[in-house]
Amino acid sequence: MSATQTITFDDSRLEELAQQEPQAPWGRRTSTFRAAVIPGVLIPAAIIVGLWFYSDLPKPVLMVAVYLPLQLLAAVGAAIAVRGTKSAADAIIIVLAIGATIFSIVVLVSLLWSIFSKGWEAMSTAFLFQNNEYISPSTPLGWGGVGHAVVGTVLIVAISALIAVPLGVMTAVYVTEVRGRAVPYVRFFVQAMSGVPSVVAGLFIFTVLILSGVLSQSAFAGALAYSILMLPTVARTAEEVLRLVPEDLRTGALALGSTRARVVLRVVIPAAKTGIITAAILGVARVVGETAPLLLTSLKNDRTVLNPFKDPITALPTYIFDNVAQPYPDAVVRAWGAALVLMIIVAILFILTRTLSARGPR
Amino acid sequence: MSSTDTESFRDLQSAATSHRGDRIFNRTITLAAFTALIVLAGITVFLGLQTIPVLQTQGLSFLTTSIWVAPDYGIWGMLYGSVLLAVIALVIAVPVSLLLSVFMVFLAPKGVSKVLTNLVDLMAAIPSVIIGLWAFYILDPVSQEWQQLLNQYLGWIPIFKNTSGNFSGTPFTAGFVLAVMMIPIVTSVTREVLGRTPPELINAAEALGCSLWTMLRYVALPYGRGGLVGGVMLGLGRALGETIAVFFVLKIVFEPVNYYDIIESGGGSIATLIVSKFGEAAGPYEVKLLLAAGFFLFMMTLLVNVIANLIVNRTGRLQK
Amino acid sequence: MSAAEFDEMSVESMDELETSLAAEPVTPGTVEMEARDLSVWFGARKVLEGVNIRFPKNTVTALIGPSGCGKSTFIRTLNRLHELIPGAKLAGSVMYEGKDIYAPEVDPVHIRLNIGMVFQKPNPFPSMTIRGNVLSGMKLSGMKRPNHDQIVEETLTAAGLWNEVKDRLNAPAGDLSGGQQQRLVIARSLAVNPHVLLMDEPASALDPGSTLKIEETIRELRKDITIIIVTHNMQQAVRIADNTAFFLSLDGNPGRVIEQGPTTEIFGNPQDQRTLDYVNGRFG
Numbered sequence: 001m002s003a004t005q006t007i008t009f010d011d012s013r014l015e016e017l018a019q020q021e022p023q024a025p026w027g028r029r030t031s032t033f034r035a036a037v038i039p040g041v042l043i044p045a046a047i048i049v050g051l052w053f054y055s056d057l058p059k060p061v062l063m064v065a066v067y068l069p070l071q072l073l074a075a076v077g078a079a080i081a082v083r084g085t086k087s088a089a090d091a092i093i094i095v096l097a098i099g100a101t102i103f104s105i106v107v108l109v110s111l112l113w114s115i116f117s118k119g120w121e122a123m124s125t126a127f128l129f130q131n132n133e134y135i136s137p138s139t140p141l142g143w144g145g146v147g148h149a150v151v152g153t154v155l156i157v158a159i160s161a162l163i164a165v166p167l168g169v170m171t172a173v174y175v176t177e178v179r180g181r182a183v184p185y186v187r188f189f190v191q192a193m194s195g196v197p198s199v200v201a202g203l204f205i206f207t208v209l210i211l212s213g214v215l216s217q218s219a220f221a222g223a224l225a226y227s228i229l230m231l232p233t234v235a236r237t238a239e240e241v242l243r244l245v246p247e248d249l250r251t252g253a254l255a256l257g258s259t260r261a262r263v264v265l266r267v268v269i270p271a272a273k274t275g276i277i278t279a280a281i282l283g284v285a286r287v288v289g290e291t292a293p294l295l296l297t298s299l300k301n302d303r304t305v306l307n308p309f310k311d312p313i314t315a316l317p318t319y320i321f322d323n324v325a326q327p328y329p330d331a332v333v334r335a336w337g338a339a340l341v342l343m344i345i346v347a348i349l350f351i352l353t354r355t356l357s358a359r360g361p362r
Numbered sequence: 363m364s365s366t367d368t369e370s371f372r373d374l375q376s377a378a379t380s381h382r383g384d385r386i387f388n389r390t391i392t393l394a395a396f397t398a399l400i401v402l403a404g405i406t407v408f409l410g411l412q413t414i415p416v417l418q419t420q421g422l423s424f425l426t427t428s429i430w431v432a433p434d435y436g437i438w439g440m441l442y443g444s445v446l447l448a449v450i451a452l453v454i455a456v457p458v459s460l461l462l463s464v465f466m467v468f469l470a471p472k473g474v475s476k477v478l479t480n481l482v483d484l485m486a487a488i489p490s491v492i493i494g495l496w497a498f499y500i501l502d503p504v505s506q507e508w509q510q511l512l513n514q515y516l517g518w519i520p521i522f523k524n525t526s527g528n529f530s531g532t533p534f535t536a537g538f539v540l541a542v543m544m545i546p547i548v549t550s551v552t553r554e555v556l557g558r559t560p561p562e563l564i565n566a567a568e569a570l571g572c573s574l575w576t577m578l579r580y581v582a583l584p585y586g587r588g589g590l591v592g593g594v595m596l597g598l599g600r601a602l603g604e605t606i607a608v609f610f611v612l613k614i615v616f617e618p619v620n621y622y623d624i625i626e627s628g629g630g631s632i633a634t635l636i637v638s639k640f641g642e643a644a645g646p647y648e649v650k651l652l653l654a655a656g657f658f659l660f661m662m663t664l665l666v667n668v669i670a671n672l673i674v675n676r677t678g679r680l681q682k
Numbered sequence: 683m684s685a686a687e688f689d690e691m692s693v694e695s696m697d698e699l700e701t702s703l704a705a706e707p708v709t710p711g712t713v714e715m716e717a718r719d720l721s722v723w724f725g726a727r728k729v730l731e732g733v734n735i736r737f738p739k740n741t742v743t744a745l746i747g748p749s750g751c752g753k754s755t756f757i758r759t760l761n762r763l764h765e766l767i768p769g770a771k772l773a774g775s776v777m778y779e780g781k782d783i784y785a786p787e788v789d790p791v792h793i794r795l796n797i798g799m800v801f802q803k804p805n806p807f808p809s810m811t812i813r814g815n816v817l818s819g820m821k822l823s824g825m826k827r828p829n830h831d832q833i834v835e836e837t838l839t840a841a842g843l844w845n846e847v848k849d850r851l852n853a854p855a856g857d858l859s860g861g862q863q864q865r866l867v868i869a870r871s872l873a874v875n876p877h878v879l880l881m882d883e884p885a886s887a888l889d890p891g892s893t894l895k896i897e898e899t900i901r902e903l904r905k906d907i908t909i910i911i912v913t914h915n916m917q918q919a920v921r922i923a924d925n926t927a928f929f930l931s932l933d934g935n936p937g938r939v940i941e942q943g944p945t946t947e948i949f950g951n952p953q954d955q956r957t958l959d960y961v962n963g964r965f966g
Contacts, residue, residue, distance in 0.1 A: 186396070196603075
């Protein structure tokens, strides 16, 4: 193009242009890249595999003191060969980031695998449905189980949800719907409350209701402690969900002459229904495995208890607590079994929140 | 809140107060909204009331000495131990969480990152009693081996000294367990903070020829600093208050206070102290002592948590 | 004063425009950058097709056209920012100093340093000071240049911001107004010594006064570097550009360069009916 005349699009070339293949040249690996990165990964790996079998060095030392530095060195070398010295830092970050990811996955897999494999040994109908009456830690597997603990967990969690979910949702309604002057303070206190250690929640209920003789150690006392832990989770999640309800819905309903209360109860909350259910489930998931508060407020009981106000009661976490660190192998297997049952409950709650939030608004 | 929000909010307010049913509704909701305040105040008052007689009989030595033999009681070793465990947990969990979130936000393909997000959330959902069970039977034996090696190769560093030859029930193992619990909590915050680095800043950095490292160092980390610090402190609050997971892997020792021999058996944790002594508490006075210990634990975690939330909120990134 | 009034005030007729441009004759040097048969995709969607443009050294080229015609996408392919978007694909080539910037051995960092970019929304780094922002390119790319104080003064002067900020170089960049921030961003791009500066609607978010300052800056910078600017504002193109390329995407077709040439020709004597309609404000 000379700068003095114009050029217009040449329509006759359209067919030729249509033949062009879309490419991503930035993804192309040069031979230098391959020559640097492949050995950069394979050489440290080969050395470590060799040392793994033919050296007396302890395995953790091998991984931390030999493989990690070796892999870092190789990555830095490869990076310098391909992109120059400026990319050395990137190579280190990438290796460390992948390392941190693998570390976390190993921990998670170790956790899940041990729960599943060890817990599976305990599984039987007796284990799932019987209670712990007449069972001692040395009783062989096949008798006794977590039936009473499952009932206890369900009872305690249900009562705490009955208390904490309405209060949590109302707190959220205050923040997003009533919008009173105290909103920043309310949010601040809810956040502060979410940091209350579970053992302190237990101590609080113990002091106020049990020491004073108002209540005995029971499912209801445990549920009160649980609801302290559950409320902030419900309130914060519900707040986020209510915020997603479009402002138009509110103004629209108000314009039709609806009262503020009706707008909230008939329009806003139904619109955020799935989200509020999610909030409730998240709250339940937050507390279902809590042990410390129950050790103070509901103790343990080998029998199945249905009256939430009267007797001490065992829940899954306290059942695990009692059976860990027993000198009897079968008791330990029972602890793992109960852990598996508890983990399955947690997993179901987890999947529920995921599917619900994928479907509903958020 | 934008200005239009405030305006519509005023309209709604005037509409709201004009109706009697609404006034009742508003009052009920407002009352419920103060539950959090009531509970916090209740904990302070009721545990505080139990603390006064303890301080009267034990004096300040309740906080400054480390002993649990009638008639002398002091929780200094436990308070210190809680902090020590939290520091060990931070040293392990913070780098891992940051690197993990860098991987999820900046390195991994979208699909992988989504799977990792779910895995991290799942990890956060595992109850602490199960983590304690795992720590006691799976981690502790492995950890003993690691600590033996640390002592063997790095024993000349003061913190890796071990003279007893007993590597179980150490602050190291307990701190590691806390780290396992902190990693998902801290990661979920740091991932979100890093993910909210404005794309236009990343674009600007890319246009100036940044590398991953320089982009993190000069753009993403400074931009998200408040949120990152807040996230770490939220994790710290959780670590200070964690009870059961530590209970199984830490041997509670009052005397001598284990200040820095992190791979030596025995240490302290105030939350764990409460649970371990509660069942066998000999009489109402010892219960009061534990309630007082709980009061100081509450104050400590409340302080950390409030600071964390102030930092997070001031940067306004996690709250909409 | 609205932007439209301002435009009318500055350029009242095409005649006046031609005389104003004639006073500053176009000096086409060697070709600095060139797109050859460049087509661009997002996933399976082709957004640009068969773009052929040359950018002579030390000229200002304006890319005009209605929204969604691929101008911004095009400009991002010129310094390899396009590839940061997942699913991005392209065909054809982009030549810079005679070499294809998409050749496998080319380091994109090297390209981005030589071909700077200013975005639509001012994006100074909020955690850095004014001075820190100017020097940020060196930190980010690891480039070493001596005399930082001199660089700060030179580039801020070139961007027309020096007098306004020389007493508060250590103030946070967020304290500046939008127009000042945009000039700061220009100074930041200049500090790494680029040969080409890409500007994606740099004045669209600014008030008329700031726009005028930026335009002055562009005319000044043209002496040293090659500038490629996307603009929605036709009067702006007329005021600052030596050459103009008109992009258009019609009926779901990918964007194409319908017409390109000296600015005076494109606006005064367009060959294509669609160009004529567009520059006369009949669509877009």
